[in-house]
Amino acid sequence: MITRRKTRQIKVGSVKIGGGAGVSIQSMTKTDTRNVTKIVAQVKELEKLGCEIIRVAVKDSEAAKAIRKIKAKINIPLVADIHFRYNLAIESMNSGADKIRLNPGNIKTKEDIAQVVKLAKKKKIPIRIGVNSGSLPGMRQRLRGALNSEAMVKAASNYIKLFEALNFHDIIVSLKASDVVTTIDAYRRMAKVCNYPFHLGITAAGASECGIIKSAVGIGTLLAEGIGDTIRVSLTGQPEEEVLTAKGILTSLGLRASGVDIISCPTCGRCEVDLVKVVNKLTEKLSTANCQLPTRPLKVAIMGCVVNGPGEATDADIGIAAGKKNGTLFKKGKAVRKIKEEDFVKTLLKEIRNL
Ligand code: SF4
CATH class of the missing domain: 3.30.413.10 (Sulfite Reductase Hemoprotein, domain 1)
Incomplete structure (x- = not known):
């Protein structure tokens, strides 16, 4: 039996994350968010396969606005993936996004964060603090192994403090590296210093077999230790494969309800x-x-x-x-x-x- 790490519970639309809830499966659409028809078709397929939360890339205002139309046609909660421009988070929340992903590496100022938090609090929308080894804040980290995972944890911890100072705790954390050992180490370290639920993943894992193996080893190791509350397998390929791999990982550990x-x-x-x-x-x-x-x-x-x-x-x-x-x-x-x-x-x- 796996003893799961105790965390706060966060709600993303109708899906509970952490705090004893089952480990949920996420994926990300791979077509232009502004093309609503294509996105909806992709999400529907993923829903049928068992995807429980979907993330879409929001790279401009038009994409943020498209969220409203997409949400009207899908049944699972939608996460807006935001980089560089905090105002896209605001627009996405106003369009009905159920969760926002912010990258500490490119949305940095206290003022920008305060604007996002103000609306997230009002609308009760959680925020994922998504640290990625490829876009660590400050100077680009080229350090490897333990030092890099330390840098990722530090980046997440510093960012979390900005949210906590605003009395915002509706937080989910991810610390994704393309290196499996670094990712595992980062999550293990983070688990010791906070009780926010974790979104697990290995970033830029590669295509097919290579990506499936890296994801299964990285995500599987952490889940077997009780760490992790929602997972996304990132593959250079179709999102359907991501969902099937995620299901396989959870099934192999006895963490799926079916x-x-x-x-x-x-x-x-x-x-x-x-x-x-x-x-x-x-x-x-x-x-x-x-x-x-x-x-x-x-x-x-x-x-x-x-x-x-x-x-x-x-x-x-x-x-x-x-x-x-x-x-x-x-x-x-x-x-x-x-x-x-x-x-x-x-x-x-x-x-x-x-x-
Ligand atoms: S179960 Fe039988 S067939 Fe299968 S590997 Fe073992 S010995 Fe061979």
Whole structure:
């Protein structure tokens, strides 16, 4: 069992962050925010996949105004990502943004922050203080390892003081570096000095496999230590992949209220079915947006032979221990019947839906 770090609770629209709430999944749209039709289509797809909070880039007034139209057509809370111009935060809040992300590296003056905080307080809108190793305030940090994570924590702490001086505590913190070890170290340090909830992520993690691995190691390590309240996987690629990866990270740690954790062996010379095909097919079916999943976490084991198969299948909610072109189906720890290899996926999907 993971003991979660105790934090304040912040509300982003209808989603609670920290203070015992489940770890929520975020993503960011990748098209121009001013093109409402495209953004809405992207958000709808992500919603279906399990994205719970969406962030959009606000680079000008037109983008800030578009938030109102986008919000009218989506169901999940929207975060406005603000850099350089504090007035875009004001415009975004007036357009209905549920949360604002500010970067301490480029919105710096007390006066600008005071303007944003004044309206955020009035509208009860939380602010994420989003430190990024690529845009640390002051001189550009080129220090590596522990020193860089220290600089990130210092930047966040100094920035937080400006908000606290204005009696504003509706804060979420992120400390993202492109380096996994630096990111982990920064969050661990920050966890010792504040009780604000954390948004976790590895920034600029790369594409596909590279980004997925870095994110899983970085975000997963912290979550396993109980650190982290909402996560965003950043990939050079489609946002759908970000959401599926985030779901996978949470499922693997037992931190999702629903979802299927697939346990399958690597196969070896003993295996007499095409296990790779079966597992890939099942994974693909379970990942589709319209797949009806049970409302609780499930373990599904698909094992290649009788060496470890019956053991893993017995421990899972549903499992198959394969034999020669067939397998034994296990349900809730008991062997129930033999099934043919070609029926593995169909049978598992049916059983998952019926649980
Ligand atoms: S469960 Fe069987 S097929 Fe799979 S890796 Fe182990 S020994 Fe090989």
